[in-house]
Amino acid sequence: MxxxxxxxxxxxxxxxxxxxxxxxxxxxxxxxNSGTNQGNNPPTGTSIDLDLSLAENTALKTIGNSKIVQNILIINTGTKIVALSAICTHQGCTVGYYSGAGDIECPCHGSVFSTTGSVIKGPAFSPLHSYPVSQTGNILTITL
Ligand code: FES
Incomplete structure:
Protein backbone atom coordinates (compact mmCIF):
# COMPACT_ATOMS: atom_id res chain seq x y z
CA MET A 1 0.00 0.00 0.00
CA ASN A 33 -41.66 12.37 15.13
CA SER A 34 -44.01 11.86 17.97
CA GLY A 35 -44.94 15.42 18.71
CA THR A 36 -44.53 16.94 22.10
CA ASN A 37 -47.72 16.14 23.91
CA GLN A 38 -48.14 12.41 24.10
CA GLY A 39 -49.26 11.52 27.56
CA ASN A 40 -50.22 15.12 28.35
CA ASN A 41 -53.95 14.66 28.34
CA PRO A 42 -55.58 16.40 31.29
CA PRO A 43 -56.63 14.34 34.30
CA THR A 44 -60.13 12.92 34.10
CA GLY A 45 -62.73 13.51 36.78
CA THR A 46 -61.94 17.19 37.02
CA SER A 47 -63.26 20.24 35.23
CA ILE A 48 -62.10 23.48 33.72
CA ASP A 49 -64.09 26.62 34.42
CA LEU A 50 -63.59 29.61 32.14
CA ASP A 51 -65.09 32.99 32.94
CA LEU A 52 -66.04 34.41 29.55
CA SER A 53 -66.19 37.91 30.99
CA LEU A 54 -62.43 37.90 31.56
CA ALA A 55 -60.31 39.47 28.82
CA GLU A 56 -58.31 36.25 28.39
CA ASN A 57 -61.47 34.27 27.54
CA THR A 58 -63.83 36.80 25.99
CA ALA A 59 -62.72 35.90 22.45
CA LEU A 60 -64.58 32.61 22.87
CA LYS A 61 -67.83 34.58 22.69
CA THR A 62 -67.12 35.23 19.01
CA ILE A 63 -67.99 32.64 16.37
CA GLY A 64 -64.91 31.04 14.85
CA ASN A 65 -62.58 31.74 17.74
CA SER A 66 -60.80 29.07 19.70
CA LYS A 67 -58.44 28.65 22.59
CA ILE A 68 -56.34 25.85 24.05
CA VAL A 69 -56.43 25.41 27.82
CA GLN A 70 -54.66 22.47 29.48
CA ASN A 71 -54.44 20.66 26.14
CA ILE A 72 -58.17 21.12 25.55
CA LEU A 73 -59.14 22.87 22.32
CA ILE A 74 -62.23 25.00 22.95
CA ILE A 75 -64.04 26.24 19.85
CA ASN A 76 -66.98 28.52 19.29
CA THR A 77 -68.42 26.87 16.19
CA GLY A 78 -71.31 29.27 15.89
CA THR A 79 -73.90 26.73 16.90
CA LYS A 80 -72.24 25.84 20.19
CA ILE A 81 -68.99 25.77 22.10
CA VAL A 82 -67.18 22.45 21.86
CA ALA A 83 -64.18 21.09 23.73
CA LEU A 84 -61.88 18.47 22.27
CA SER A 85 -58.49 17.09 23.08
CA ALA A 86 -55.87 19.28 21.42
CA ILE A 87 -53.57 16.28 21.16
CA CYS A 88 -53.51 14.61 17.77
CA THR A 89 -54.33 10.92 18.00
CA HIS A 90 -51.68 10.10 15.41
CA GLN A 91 -48.45 10.97 17.19
CA GLY A 92 -49.32 13.60 19.73
CA CYS A 93 -48.77 16.97 18.09
CA THR A 94 -50.96 19.89 19.10
CA VAL A 95 -53.82 20.47 16.67
CA GLY A 96 -55.40 23.80 15.84
CA TYR A 97 -58.80 25.07 14.73
CA TYR A 98 -59.07 26.76 11.32
CA SER A 99 -62.23 28.78 11.22
CA GLY A 100 -62.01 29.38 7.47
CA ALA A 101 -62.16 25.67 6.75
CA GLY A 102 -64.19 24.94 9.88
CA ASP A 103 -61.95 22.05 10.76
CA ILE A 104 -59.17 21.04 13.09
CA GLU A 105 -55.80 20.39 11.53
CA CYS A 106 -52.58 18.83 12.72
CA PRO A 107 -49.42 20.59 11.54
CA CYS A 108 -47.21 17.52 11.86
CA HIS A 109 -48.56 15.06 9.28
CA GLY A 110 -51.73 16.69 8.00
CA SER A 111 -54.52 14.90 9.80
CA VAL A 112 -57.81 16.76 9.70
CA PHE A 113 -60.65 16.43 12.20
CA SER A 114 -64.19 17.78 12.33
CA THR A 115 -65.42 19.91 15.23
CA THR A 116 -67.02 16.75 16.63
CA GLY A 117 -63.55 15.21 16.75
CA SER A 118 -64.10 12.67 13.98
CA VAL A 119 -61.31 12.01 11.51
CA ILE A 120 -61.78 13.65 8.12
CA LYS A 121 -58.32 12.83 6.82
CA GLY A 122 -55.49 10.65 8.15
CA PRO A 123 -52.94 9.48 8.95
CA ALA A 124 -54.75 9.67 12.30
CA PHE A 125 -57.53 7.08 12.48
CA SER A 126 -58.88 7.70 15.98
CA PRO A 127 -61.09 10.69 16.76
CA LEU A 128 -60.13 13.50 19.10
CA HIS A 129 -61.66 12.98 22.52
CA SER A 130 -64.69 15.22 23.05
CA TYR A 131 -65.52 16.71 26.46
CA PRO A 132 -68.95 17.87 27.68
CA VAL A 133 -69.36 21.63 27.84
CA SER A 134 -71.96 23.50 29.84
CA GLN A 135 -72.50 27.20 30.36
CA THR A 136 -74.10 29.09 33.22
CA GLY A 137 -74.04 32.80 32.64
CA ASN A 138 -70.47 33.69 31.77
CA ILE A 139 -69.01 30.53 33.26
CA LEU A 140 -68.10 27.82 30.78
CA THR A 141 -67.49 24.44 32.36
CA ILE A 142 -65.64 21.66 30.58
CA THR A 143 -66.00 18.32 32.32
CA LEU A 144 -62.91 16.15 31.90
S1 FES B 1 -49.18 13.88 14.83
FE1 FES B 1 -49.23 13.01 12.85
S2 FES B 1 -50.99 13.85 11.94
FE2 FES B 1 -50.97 14.67 13.92
Whole structure:
Protein backbone atom coordinates (compact mmCIF):
# COMPACT_ATOMS: atom_id res chain seq x y z
CA MET A 1 0.00 0.00 0.00
CA UNK A 2 1.51 3.27 -1.04
CA UNK A 3 1.10 6.62 0.63
CA UNK A 4 -1.69 7.67 -1.73
CA UNK A 5 -3.73 4.52 -0.95
CA UNK A 6 -3.25 5.05 2.80
CA UNK A 7 -4.48 8.64 2.56
CA UNK A 8 -7.42 7.57 0.40
CA UNK A 9 -8.49 4.85 2.87
CA UNK A 10 -8.03 7.24 5.79
CA UNK A 11 -10.24 9.86 4.15
CA UNK A 12 -12.87 7.28 3.20
CA UNK A 13 -12.95 5.97 6.77
CA UNK A 14 -13.23 9.50 8.09
CA UNK A 15 -16.14 10.16 5.77
CA UNK A 16 -17.91 7.07 7.03
CA UNK A 17 -17.29 8.14 10.62
CA UNK A 18 -18.70 11.59 9.89
CA UNK A 19 -21.73 10.26 7.99
CA UNK A 20 -22.78 7.51 10.40
CA UNK A 21 -23.83 9.83 13.24
CA UNK A 22 -25.69 12.15 10.88
CA UNK A 23 -27.51 9.24 9.25
CA UNK A 24 -28.47 7.87 12.64
CA UNK A 25 -29.61 11.29 13.76
CA UNK A 26 -31.79 11.77 10.69
CA UNK A 27 -33.30 8.30 11.10
CA UNK A 28 -34.01 9.12 14.68
CA UNK A 29 -35.85 12.29 13.73
CA UNK A 30 -37.80 10.52 11.03
CA UNK A 31 -38.98 7.66 13.14
CA UNK A 32 -39.67 9.43 16.38
CA ASN A 33 -41.66 12.37 15.13
CA SER A 34 -44.01 11.86 17.97
CA GLY A 35 -44.94 15.42 18.71
CA THR A 36 -44.53 16.94 22.10
CA ASN A 37 -47.72 16.14 23.91
CA GLN A 38 -48.14 12.41 24.10
CA GLY A 39 -49.26 11.52 27.56
CA ASN A 40 -50.22 15.12 28.35
CA ASN A 41 -53.95 14.66 28.34
CA PRO A 42 -55.58 16.40 31.29
CA PRO A 43 -56.63 14.34 34.30
CA THR A 44 -60.13 12.92 34.10
CA GLY A 45 -62.73 13.51 36.78
CA THR A 46 -61.94 17.19 37.02
CA SER A 47 -63.26 20.24 35.23
CA ILE A 48 -62.10 23.48 33.72
CA ASP A 49 -64.09 26.62 34.42
CA LEU A 50 -63.59 29.61 32.14
CA ASP A 51 -65.09 32.99 32.94
CA LEU A 52 -66.04 34.41 29.55
CA SER A 53 -66.19 37.91 30.99
CA LEU A 54 -62.43 37.90 31.56
CA ALA A 55 -60.31 39.47 28.82
CA GLU A 56 -58.31 36.25 28.39
CA ASN A 57 -61.47 34.27 27.54
CA THR A 58 -63.83 36.80 25.99
CA ALA A 59 -62.72 35.90 22.45
CA LEU A 60 -64.58 32.61 22.87
CA LYS A 61 -67.83 34.58 22.69
CA THR A 62 -67.12 35.23 19.01
CA ILE A 63 -67.99 32.64 16.37
CA GLY A 64 -64.91 31.04 14.85
CA ASN A 65 -62.58 31.74 17.74
CA SER A 66 -60.80 29.07 19.70
CA LYS A 67 -58.44 28.65 22.59
CA ILE A 68 -56.34 25.85 24.05
CA VAL A 69 -56.43 25.41 27.82
CA GLN A 70 -54.66 22.47 29.48
CA ASN A 71 -54.44 20.66 26.14
CA ILE A 72 -58.17 21.12 25.55
CA LEU A 73 -59.14 22.87 22.32
CA ILE A 74 -62.23 25.00 22.95
CA ILE A 75 -64.04 26.24 19.85
CA ASN A 76 -66.98 28.52 19.29
CA THR A 77 -68.42 26.87 16.19
CA GLY A 78 -71.31 29.27 15.89
CA THR A 79 -73.90 26.73 16.90
CA LYS A 80 -72.24 25.84 20.19
CA ILE A 81 -68.99 25.77 22.10
CA VAL A 82 -67.18 22.45 21.86
CA ALA A 83 -64.18 21.09 23.73
CA LEU A 84 -61.88 18.47 22.27
CA SER A 85 -58.49 17.09 23.08
CA ALA A 86 -55.87 19.28 21.42
CA ILE A 87 -53.57 16.28 21.16
CA CYS A 88 -53.51 14.61 17.77
CA THR A 89 -54.33 10.92 18.00
CA HIS A 90 -51.68 10.10 15.41
CA GLN A 91 -48.45 10.97 17.19
CA GLY A 92 -49.32 13.60 19.73
CA CYS A 93 -48.77 16.97 18.09
CA THR A 94 -50.96 19.89 19.10
CA VAL A 95 -53.82 20.47 16.67
CA GLY A 96 -55.40 23.80 15.84
CA TYR A 97 -58.80 25.07 14.73
CA TYR A 98 -59.07 26.76 11.32
CA SER A 99 -62.23 28.78 11.22
CA GLY A 100 -62.01 29.38 7.47
CA ALA A 101 -62.16 25.67 6.75
CA GLY A 102 -64.19 24.94 9.88
CA ASP A 103 -61.95 22.05 10.76
CA ILE A 104 -59.17 21.04 13.09
CA GLU A 105 -55.80 20.39 11.53
CA CYS A 106 -52.58 18.83 12.72
CA PRO A 107 -49.42 20.59 11.54
CA CYS A 108 -47.21 17.52 11.86
CA HIS A 109 -48.56 15.06 9.28
CA GLY A 110 -51.73 16.69 8.00
CA SER A 111 -54.52 14.90 9.80
CA VAL A 112 -57.81 16.76 9.70
CA PHE A 113 -60.65 16.43 12.20
CA SER A 114 -64.19 17.78 12.33
CA THR A 115 -65.42 19.91 15.23
CA THR A 116 -67.02 16.75 16.63
CA GLY A 117 -63.55 15.21 16.75
CA SER A 118 -64.10 12.67 13.98
CA VAL A 119 -61.31 12.01 11.51
CA ILE A 120 -61.78 13.65 8.12
CA LYS A 121 -58.32 12.83 6.82
CA GLY A 122 -55.49 10.65 8.15
CA PRO A 123 -52.94 9.48 8.95
CA ALA A 124 -54.75 9.67 12.30
CA PHE A 125 -57.53 7.08 12.48
CA SER A 126 -58.88 7.70 15.98
CA PRO A 127 -61.09 10.69 16.76
CA LEU A 128 -60.13 13.50 19.10
CA HIS A 129 -61.66 12.98 22.52
CA SER A 130 -64.69 15.22 23.05
CA TYR A 131 -65.52 16.71 26.46
CA PRO A 132 -68.95 17.87 27.68
CA VAL A 133 -69.36 21.63 27.84
CA SER A 134 -71.96 23.50 29.84
CA GLN A 135 -72.50 27.20 30.36
CA THR A 136 -74.10 29.09 33.22
CA GLY A 137 -74.04 32.80 32.64
CA ASN A 138 -70.47 33.69 31.77
CA ILE A 139 -69.01 30.53 33.26
CA LEU A 140 -68.10 27.82 30.78
CA THR A 141 -67.49 24.44 32.36
CA ILE A 142 -65.64 21.66 30.58
CA THR A 143 -66.00 18.32 32.32
CA LEU A 144 -62.91 16.15 31.90
S1 FES B 1 -49.18 13.88 14.83
FE1 FES B 1 -49.23 13.01 12.85
S2 FES B 1 -50.99 13.85 11.94
FE2 FES B 1 -50.97 14.67 13.92
Missing amino acids: NRREVIHKFLLGGTVLVLVPSVLKSCSKGTT
